[in-house]
Amino acid sequence: MAHIQLKNVTKKFGNHTALRHLDLDIADGEFFVLLGETGAGKTTTLRIIAGLEKPTEGQVLIDGVDVADWGAAERDVALVLQQYSLYPRYTVRQNLEFPLKSKLRRVPDAEIAERVARVAKTLRIEHLLERKTDKLSGGEMQRVSIGRAIVRKPRVFLMDEPLSALDAKLREALRTELKNIQMNLGQTFLFVTHDQIEAMSMGDKIGVLNHGHLVQTGTPNEIYNNPKNTFVARAVGSPPMNLIDGKLVSGRAVMAPLNFELPYEGAANGNVEGRALTFGIRPEDLVVESGAPVEAKVHDVENHGVEKILTLRVGDAMLRATVPAQTHLAIEDAVRFSWNPEKVVLFDQKSGNSLKHAG
Amino acid sequence: MATAVMTTLDPKSGAASRGMSDIAIRNLFIIPTILFLIVFNIFPLIYSLGYSFTDFRASSPAAANFVGLQNYRELLNDPFIWSNFAITAKYVIVSVVGQVVVGFGVALLLNRTIPFKGLITTLLLLPMMLSMAVVGLFWKLLYDPSFGIINHVLGLGTFEWLSNPDMALYAVAITDIWMWSPFVMLLSLAGLSAVPKHLYEAAAIDRAGTLYTFFRITLPLVAPILMIAIIFRTMEAFKTFDLAYILTSQPTTEVISIRLYKMAFQEWQTGRSCALAYIVLIMILAITNIYVKYLNKVKER
Numbered sequence: 001m002a003h004i005q006l007k008n009v010t011k012k013f014g015n016h017t018a019l020r021h022l023d024l025d026i027a028d029g030e031f032f033v034l035l036g037e038t039g040a041g042k043t044t045t046l047r048i049i050a051g052l053e054k055p056t057e058g059q060v061l062i063d064g065v066d067v068a069d070w071g072a073a074e075r076d077v078a079l080v081l082q083q084y085s086l087y088p089r090y091t092v093r094q095n096l097e098f099p100l101k102s103k104l105r106r107v108p109d110a111e112i113a114e115r116v117a118r119v120a121k122t123l124r125i126e127h128l129l130e131r132k133t134d135k136l137s138g139g140e141m142q143r144v145s146i147g148r149a150i151v152r153k154p155r156v157f158l159m160d161e162p163l164s165a166l167d168a169k170l171r172e173a174l175r176t177e178l179k180n181i182q183m184n185l186g187q188t189f190l191f192v193t194h195d196q197i198e199a200m201s202m203g204d205k206i207g208v209l210n211h212g213h214l215v216q217t218g219t220p221n222e223i224y225n226n227p228k229n230t231f232v233a234r235a236v237g238s239p240p241m242n243l244i245d246g247k248l249v250s251g252r253a254v255m256a257p258l259n260f261e262l263p264y265e266g267a268a269n270g271n272v273e274g275r276a277l278t279f280g281i282r283p284e285d286l287v288v289e290s291g292a293p294v295e296a297k298v299h300d301v302e303n304h305g306v307e308k309i310l311t312l313r314v315g316d317a318m319l320r321a322t323v324p325a326q327t328h329l330a331i332e333d334a335v336r337f338s339w340n341p342e343k344v345v346l347f348d349q350k351s352g353n354s355l356k357h358a359g
Numbered sequence: 360m361a362t363a364v365m366t367t368l369d370p371k372s373g374a375a376s377r378g379m380s381d382i383a384i385r386n387l388f389i390i391p392t393i394l395f396l397i398v399f400n401i402f403p404l405i406y407s408l409g410y411s412f413t414d415f416r417a418s419s420p421a422a423a424n425f426v427g428l429q430n431y432r433e434l435l436n437d438p439f440i441w442s443n444f445a446i447t448a449k450y451v452i453v454s455v456v457g458q459v460v461v462g463f464g465v466a467l468l469l470n471r472t473i474p475f476k477g478l479i480t481t482l483l484l485l486p487m488m489l490s491m492a493v494v495g496l497f498w499k500l501l502y503d504p505s506f507g508i509i510n511h512v513l514g515l516g517t518f519e520w521l522s523n524p525d526m527a528l529y530a531v532a533i534t535d536i537w538m539w540s541p542f543v544m545l546l547s548l549a550g551l552s553a554v555p556k557h558l559y560e561a562a563a564i565d566r567a568g569t570l571y572t573f574f575r576i577t578l579p580l581v582a583p584i585l586m587i588a589i590i591f592r593t594m595e596a597f598k599t600f601d602l603a604y605i606l607t608s609q610p611t612t613e614v615i616s617i618r619l620y621k622m623a624f625q626e627w628q629t630g631r632s633c634a635l636a637y638i639v640l641i642m643i644l645a646i647t648n649i650y651v652k653y654l655n656k657v658k659e660r
Contacts, residue, residue, distance in 0.1 A: 052560050073566035085561035089579050098575070099565035148565070 002062050002155035002188050003028045004049060009058030011044050011212075018044040019212040022058070026205075031182050031189045035199040035235065036209030042192040045209070046158050049190065051075045062155065073102075075156075078149035082161045084141045086133040092144050093129040096120070099152045119147045122181065139170040146174075150181060157182075157189045163198065175202060196236045200224065208232050224282075227345065230352040233280045239309055239320040241280045245349055248272050253279055253344070258315050260294045264341050276349035283309065285343035286321035292338035298329050312337065411633035418627035430634035440635070443618040444642075450528055450603075450614055451596040457536035458592055462543025463585065469544070470551040480548070487541045495605030498534045502606075527609040531602055538602075539595070543588045550584035551577070586654040590647060597643050615639055 006024040010017065019041045026032045036042045047053040049060060051072040060067050067075055078099075086095050096116045100107040107115075120126040123143045128136065133144065142162055149157055159178075163171045179202050182189045193199055199206050200220045207217040208231075216228040227233040233241040246255035250273075253264040264279075288310065296312035296319070308327060312319045312335065321337060329335065346355040379387075411430055415423035434440050469480060486494070501509050502520035510518050520530040554577060562572045600616035619639065623632035 050564060052563065072560075072563040073568075076566070077564060079561070079564040081557055081561065083555075083557055085555075085557045087558065087561075087576060098562075098567070102566045102568060102571055148561075152565075 033203030078154035278347040280345035285340040292336040415630040462540040466547035491601040546588040550581035
């Protein structure tokens, strides 16, 4: 168990700056998800915490102790990588035993056997124990590599997109499994992913990373409902938040290039009348009903089973809206829509920052 | 099978217009090689097998008499021949072990990012590219007791490397190690660079020490390619002739190839030397086979 802090960490690879002045605080026992696109610096952050990479500037603290001079072994972290990294030519059992057999902290044989058995049971890989690792499927390999991480009792679990190479079904199953393991162990987890669904469904807290900057940290709810800027609004949620440019004119949202109006009486602080804004609205907060103020054409219908996702065409802009699955709509049908004004998030059009966060 | 992998001849090509079929062209390429092999390898091999059962002497006009297995019987009962084999075995072990230790060690040192890595690697490969005879001649100078640089550098005075019967074989082995360690190094380097970096990172995370990582990850993964290097070097060391012949003529350095050469071309016992050559061939085949079996086992693991 550990409390992890990154203070003002900057990492440069030659001329390329991977992380800029990153501050991160992961509480003890927290499932923290670092979300970002490829190249945002997620893996670098992880490797810096693991001790595989040294920060150019800044400090890494584990339980308040600066670990700058500690190697990976001394930091006592477990790392699950995307490419499994199982030791070839060994059986699953030998792979699981590997971290326990190190001379540094030798564990008695009886305890090794017991721990391996327990981990194998948790991950449901008992039947694979005597098999060579190169004869396993992708999902089995990833389970073994997770098993190798949890077989010792490290202070922190670091996971670098462990699920991204798996197929959808297995990914879902392992997602739940990992979350359960974390809850049972009560350990600190740092999970890195580019998949916002993973982030939303697993994280106690999410940190959104953009080009080495930590844009926003918060609970999945905060991030989803109250994104700090348009980047987060676009990054989180599937389909992403609709962003429409416009102005507030006497209690109505007037969309500038799109030329339609919607009622908005939200208690926006400060003087926002007439300022150039971006209105953010989640697809599920767009209401499609007859008699609503704005007309649109159905551009596309995606049936997701539990719901349908409509792409609406207003002028030449596309908006996404979710409707119940039983709604019957065909492409090019004319529909009318409005929004749920309480759920609208206002962003400054120029900076892209949310007015709520700007305070 | 052979025709299945062949591509068909382009109908517009010159060869096709001259009326040559695919098979004709294939034969054009293959038959000279096969003829060469038959004339210079397979024919002498079989011919010498025949001679090995006779008392033929290439130096005398007398016709060869069939003597059955007498040559083999006498050779295998000859204590001098066995002492030649013992010398050869000692030489093989010293030189192959030396080459593996030095070659693999240097490969480990080179398997990291260091400046001028390419240049250093190329320079280290130079000994391997020299002719055996040249290496033999200049190491003879290096070993020279009165003006040789080795004694000068090591401060050994007039230590007799090559005329000391106890030292001569090791001196030859050291030369062989100098010459062929780069070969082991090259193969080891290929094996080492094929070990995925993330395995080392995983091992570091799993808190494995340097030695533990080396014996549990590096060595098992490099073992197959290292085995191939060892097979090659063992075969070569077993057949060593030129280095030992040029460097010294001590009875203690008379490896089996030198004995064979003397028997065939100084004593002119052609029939008997053919039999000895066959005994050596069978031994090398047997040793190589053991290695290959072991290699397959290593690969399977």
